[in-house]
Amino acid sequence: MCAGAESIFACRECGREDHPYGSRHCARCVLRERLTDLLTDPRTGRIHHRLQPVFEELIASDRPQNGVWWLRKKPGTGPRLLAQMACGAVEISHDTFRALPSDRSHDYLRSLLVAVGVLTPIDLRIERMHPWLEETVAGLSTQDAALIRRFAHWRVLRSMRRTARENHLTRGMADAARRRIRMAIGFLVFLDTHGSCPATATQDLLERYHAHVGRSLNHEYAFIAWLRECRINTRLTVPDVKRPPPEVTVSDAQRWDAVEHLLHDATLRRYTRIAGLFTVLFAQPLSRIVAMRTDRITLTDDGVDVAFHAIPIRMPPVLDDLIREHLAHRATRPETDHGWLFPGRIPGHHLATENIRAQLVAIEIKPYEHRKAALFGLAGDMPAPVLAELIGITDRNAAAWAALAARDWTGYIADRAR
Known part of the structure; x- marks a missing residue:
């Protein structure tokens, strides 16, 4: 009126x-x-x-x-x-x-x-693996198909279910699982053409296969390790190739330019700005960000605290306002959010990582590369144990980044005790 x-x-x-x-x-x-x-x-x-x-x-x-x-x-x-x-x-x-x-x-x-609770919980990425697996092994011999099914169910799918229970399963992980199965099949086909099988394969054949495919055997490691665990073939080994330290390709200046862009570009979607800042400032992977729930956020009169792991972190200006606005918008329809901080298009599911990644890449912010730059910067500013507690990485990983940042925090614990 x-x-x-x-x-x-x-x-x-x-x-x-x-x-x-x-x-x-x-x-x-x-x-x-x-x-x-x-x-x-x-x-x-x-x-x-x-x-x-x-x-x-x-x-x-x-x-x-x-x-x-x-x-x-x-x-x-x-x-x-x-x-x-x-x-x-x-x-x-x-x-x-x-x-x-x-x-x-x-x-x-x-x-x-x-x-909505009409059907029992299920992860579609895992569910899709079953028909795909049957299609993939259809051309194999009965014996090889049975072996691949065992490997898929007891190693690959088991790992996927464990990750799904932690709510960390992503499309990239599902693609990697399919790749492991295809590579296992490729190894079986190679053995068959050389008159061998998994039980009789020798280390020489494995190394010839390595030369044949022309890539690191790390791709086939899961299948070889499974063959050893099941005692199908304990003679095969994959050399433990030490991984080189990660390369930080984003400079400190580029990282802070990305922060400024995400803080102040109102043309970007609000959830993209928040997720991007969680990555660029606090080294959070997108797979963990999209799976966050609203109970990780605490609003106070003084500011906004976000718990990425064990210890809540006070958000900086502008970002705290973005989070408040985002939560206020979500509060208009809480019954449709199912507790997700970033609810997705599919009811009951969080936003897909690819959704945010594509928007960030479109403005020349590469989440993986910028996360490494954030880890490098944070590792140089604080002791490894504190870094691990704040952003949710292992102590070993934090120590490795501290070493890469050329900061020696070995005396931190003793200094703190004094």
Whole structure:
């Protein structure tokens, strides 16, 4: 209402003006109507009891317009499958999805059902590995295929599950897992062409394979180590090649230029600025940043504290304001955030690392290189034990960076005790 006149933007049903959609109704009311039609069980005339959480999640979303678009007049794969579940045509279970293609539409709906508690928790990156594995070993002999399956399940997938439980599994890690399996297959094929097998392979054959592929055997180390652990072949060894120290390719001046850019460029997305500053100032990897929860942030009258590891760190000016603004925006729809500091597009999931990385690279900030520069700078400013506690790296890693920064903190503990 303005000066007693009825607003032309007000919804005819709820009277709100914040999400206009068409000339009569707001997007949230349109979404409510269409979702009700989609999820109603014809046997009861009500929304299917198991899909009620889906209804509530989508209705409470930040932008109901996106939900309306998803349920457009010619609904896509996800809405059609939801309608089939609502009327009982297909079962609401993970088995239904396992029988369907693992594409973006099916994965989105499956993630939504997991996020709202309709389906049990599952990591799609691990789930996708199973059909991929079967396709990959299809051309191998029965014996080799069985060996690769054992390696995949007991070494590769086991490691992925452990990382997923810590909420650190990324797309890059999943790609690396596939690469280990493909490399193991490549080694088996090489052995077969030379009349050998994993149990009879010699060190000479392994070294000839190394020369054949023309790269470090570190790529095949996981498979060779597994063969030794299982006592399939204890004769094979991979030389322990000492890694060279990391190269810091970003200068101190370039690092602080990046800080200034992220602090003051209002054209960038706020979450990109915050995540970039966490990397450039506090050497946090993007995989850890996107998995942060809001309980790691403490707001006080004096400032904003962020706990990357054991000890909270007081944020500098401007960054603290950005974090406050970000949390205030998230607080408008807390039921859709699921506790993530950076909630992603898929309900129940945090933002993907690739989302932020691409935006930072577009402004010539390379997260990996700038993180190394931050580690180098921080290691020169504080003792290794303090650095490890503050930013969440191991004592050994902190000591290595301190050595690279040419700072000797060996007397720190004794000095602190005095």
